[in-house]
Amino acid sequence: MRRLRAPLLGRRFIQVRFTWPPMARPSTEVFSSRLPGQSVTEVARRGKYVLMSLSGGDTLLVHLKMTGDLRVVARDQAEHRHDRVVFDLDNGQQLRFNDPRKFGRLYLTDSPASIVGQLGPEPLDEAFDESAFIVRFERRAGRIKALLTDQTFIAGVGNIYADEALFLARIHPLRRAAELTQQEKRRLYHAIRHVLSAALAHEGSSLRDEAYRGGRFQNMVQVYGRSGHPCRICGSPIQRVRLGQRSTHFCPVCQRDAPVGHQAT
DNA sequence: CTAAAATCCTGGTGGC
DNA sequence: TGCCACCAGGATTTTA
Numbered sequence: 001m002r003r004l005r006a007p008l009l010g011r012r013f014i015q016v017r018f019t020w021p022p023m024a025r026p027s028t029e030v031f032s033s034r035l036p037g038q039s040v041t042e043v044a045r046r047g048k049y050v051l052m053s054l055s056g057g058d059t060l061l062v063h064l065k066m067t068g069d070l071r072v073v074a075r076d077q078a079e080h081r082h083d084r085v086v087f088d089l090d091n092g093q094q095l096r097f098n099d100p101r102k103f104g105r106l107y108l109t110d111s112p113a114s115i116v117g118q119l120g121p122e123p124l125d126e127a128f129d130e131s132a133f134i135v136r137f138e139r140r141a142g143r144i145k146a147l148l149t150d151q152t153f154i155a156g157v158g159n160i161y162a163d164e165a166l167f168l169a170r171i172h173p174l175r176r177a178a179e180l181t182q183q184e185k186r187r188l189y190h191a192i193r194h195v196l197s198a199a200l201a202h203e204g205s206s207l208r209d210e211a212y213r214g215g216r217f218q219n220m221v222q223v224y225g226r227s228g229h230p231c232r233i234c235g236s237p238i239q240r241v242r243l244g245q246r247s248t249h250f251c252p253v254c255q256r257d258a259p260v261g262h263q264a265t
Numbered sequence: 266c267t268a269a270a271a272t273c274c275t276g277g278t279g280g281c
Numbered sequence: 282t283g284c285c286a287c288c289a290g291g292a293t294t295t296t297a
Contacts, residue, residue: 082275102274244269
């Protein structure tokens with residue numbers, strides 16, 4: 001984000017080319033016809049989206065998903081194998097979107113609220129305090145893990161961060177959200193903020209990749225991807241269950257408040 | 266309405 | 282060594 005703002009602010013788009021057209025929303029035609037000539041007036045982040053406000057009233061939104069990467073490079077720099085979208089800028093540079101798995105999505109719209117309007121609050125926003133968090137539990141059902149990754153409940157928490165936050169808060173991921181005590185909700189609030197700010201402090205490096213490759217972040221991951229390995233607190237083997245098609249990792253001792261009849265699907 | 270499953274994709278991994 | 286089945290996940294779409 002910070003890496004993008006400086007090179008993009010004020011730049012005008014000349015043209016755009018999609019090597020993987022399905023990434024364009026609503027269509028490559030909309031990009032080709034409306035983007036050229038517009039310049040970048042603002043670069044921001046909302047949830048897992050990067051938003052670029054444009055001079056013509058449109059907004060360019062990019063969701064990187066798991067493997068997406070945006071960068072600004074000189075036009076003559078060799079293209080990468082998985083570059084899916086290439087934007088020509090007015091200063092000889094290019095904005096390139098690289099995404100091996102093709103999961104990323106790019107939107108061009110005059111109504112960004114139609115894309116990000118339903119997102120929950122930003123966990124690190126100053127206005128988002130304990131009580132603002134606790135209020136959001138009203139009328140919410142289901143497992144706390146599933147609720148944490150629901151972007152309409154709170155923005156920007158994915159599978160890894162949800163597991164890590166629940167471990168920090170010592171809450172079993174299969175607990176019913178409605179059954180959490182006030183104290184547990186408070187612990188969870190601080191755990192989420194802690195995990196996200198730690199991740200942001202290491203901007204640019206993906207927690208997931210680092211966890212797998214053994215980078216600095218490996219020491220910060222407490223439970224994710226560590227099933228069978230000893231809990232860093234108590235030594236018990238980390239467990240893994242499936243919850244809504246996703247892996248969920250937790251320490252059965254530190255997060256022992258298991259619900260009744262709690263086996264995941 | 267809720268909840269769960271299927272879907273999209275490819276790189277990496279483990280088994281043989 | 283090579284082959285292949287399988288796994289990972291964010292969000293949307295489909296099904297129950």
